[in-house]
Amino acid sequence: MDLVNDPALDAFRAEIRAFLRANLTDDIRRKVMEGGYLSREAHTRWHKVLQKQGWIAPAWPVEHGGCGWPLAKQYVFEQEFALAYAPRAVIFGVEMVGPLLIEYGSAAQKARYLPGILSGDEWWCQGFSEPGSGSDLASLACRAVRDGDHYMINGTKLWQTAATEADMMFGLFRTDSSGRKQQGITVLLVPMKSKGLSLRPITLLDGGQEVAQCFFDDVRVPVANRVGEENQGWGCAKFLLSIERLGIAEVARSSAMLNRLKGIVEQPDAHGRRLADDPEVANEIAEIEIDLMALEATEYCMLFDPAAGADLGAEASTLKLMGTQVQQRISAATMAAAGPYAQAMASGLDGDNASRIGPDFAEPATRGYFNLRKISIYGGSNEIQKNIVAKAVLGL
């Protein structure tokens, strides 16, 4: 199935492939393939390679250092990177903070922060959720009180991905509680080294520590770090949701994971038997493949329908629903392919092949299965996506 039908893009595709062949190193590729944690060092190493090529920010306008590519070109780019197991961009910076600042930031903020995102030298985390405010984000309570030319922040944020590695946080803070809960929220950019800001790393059920809780104890942030107007932060949050187009369905990443699974089940065992010949396994893979075709086609329709407007509507939530299901299903099938070895955890999180028990893929497959439970929880849980569709699309 080849949905992109444009000779100009074929040439671009070939260019990307050649680039990836020449530049993507095996250690990084393998980590991505196994769904492992990429160290900041490795990530930065890759980022610099991309930066040299000028391929850091496909969607940003050229004047801000982006590629300014049309959507179709971004689509092909994401597809090729995913299929080659190339890492994603450093989290949050390119995909969220950049667009946010380009849309709402002051000239000074753009000048200060965009270069660090493009160079990969400044990492960001997202300070949205709190203990009492997950699905109901607008109820957030972490307070920022104006004090001269500073805001003073007190309270806590929970679940910040990469917080322990981040240099900056873009966060939503409560600046007014008098009106509707959506009305008193403000976006602030907070240096993670701020006095009074402390972290508690959280271990997840796969053993990794990708998130942390952040505690604010009289943290002072200059008013100059406010993005947009005071109490107008909810609009920024909604804007961030609306720009999330490519990647919401994770079609190409899923194709890559499925390709890998197909490779695994085609390996003959010691007696020459292949799992691929087991009808249960073959059916499961076929069914996932078909689901993925449907997802790819639907995503394509939603992105490129010439009759539709520029913005994806709330229907896009269905892409996240189906996309997360496919990813979780692939991870389950990969874990099942490991057989009894799915249970063994001998090598630890950063373990190498040598210390693993059973087939190389087994241990990361099981960790991956449990880790990927998160994708139906974060970024607006699947239940919340359904609420959105019910309300905004079905009018219920």
Add this chain to the structure above:
Amino acid sequence: MSLFRTDDQTQFAESLGRTLAGFGDGAQRRRVRATPAGFAEEHWRALADLGVLGLLVDEAHGGTGGTMADVAVVMDAIGRHLWAGPYLATGVLGALVLAEAAPALRDATLPDLVAGRHRLAFALVEPQARYDLADVTTRARRDGAGWRLDGAKALVAYGEAANTLIVPARTGGGHTEAAGIGVFLVPAKAAGIERRGYGTIDGLRACDVTFEGVKLGAEAAVGDPGGGFDLLDRVVDWGTAALLPEAVGAMTYLYETTLAYLKTRKQFGATLGSFQALQHRMVDVFTQVEFARSMAGVGRLALDAAAAERRREVSAAKLYVDRAARHVAQESIQLHGGMGMTDELDVGHYAKRLTMIGLTFGDRGYHMARYRAARAA
């Protein structure tokens, strides 16, 4: 045997529950699991004192001559409290195999087993075999009056803590033939045995074991050394039927915990449990647990049936309970939101155990094929 508990079993369940709860909270459990043995000797003794190890051992050997219904009570409590240790391979499979072992070995070992002084581990899985019981390449060759054992086994639960390993080995026949398999009882410290231990995702201890020219006496072979497949198949069915109540116990914990969470956690100014979408989800979880509980009973009752029926019904029960377990595990995490993803909360630990039970003694593909084959037989 019946699907219902007797009054005695209900009382037994209560005292077991108190004992297991007394082993401490999640933090304590994590500490114990991080030790090299993966379980606490004093907990093992406490369980032995309650008589759990002698349930399937006859009175002549110090046991109570109970049934798998009694074992189900134990496994259910183990599941609820997420206890882990060498109970299954010792009190269930070990007792079963030893009852058929050479009389001298049997008489010498069973009383120690009952008293908690002798542990067994089931060295079933071979690196290449996945779930195929007949795929046995570990070899037992005649050696004078005894045997010589060579080969490798993987994922032997609590193999490091075992005094005796239960080892299926090939004495004849080809790679994956049912004929030519024997079941051997192997002293774990015998010369030529190496064990390499590691943890599992669900917090158990396991090890890989290699056998190199391990010399065994004649008594090591249990029953017919060339016709042990039926014994092996039966032992695995007993093991499977014992895992099902463990799964039900763990599911019950998740159901109760998730329900309590929905009643207290608030979003949008209301408890999560007030959202009808989540009410329905929770009703599904409840339904799955109850149906799985009955089906675990079916698996247990099937153990008394003739081989073909036993195979069919044990596989049916395993398929059904595994599917329910997977569902309940996933839903419990999902409905807890971010909290469900943490290592801090027990929810994920139960979910991991349930998921791994689904991959122990055969996964969905294996039991589907086995079910269909047994039905056709």
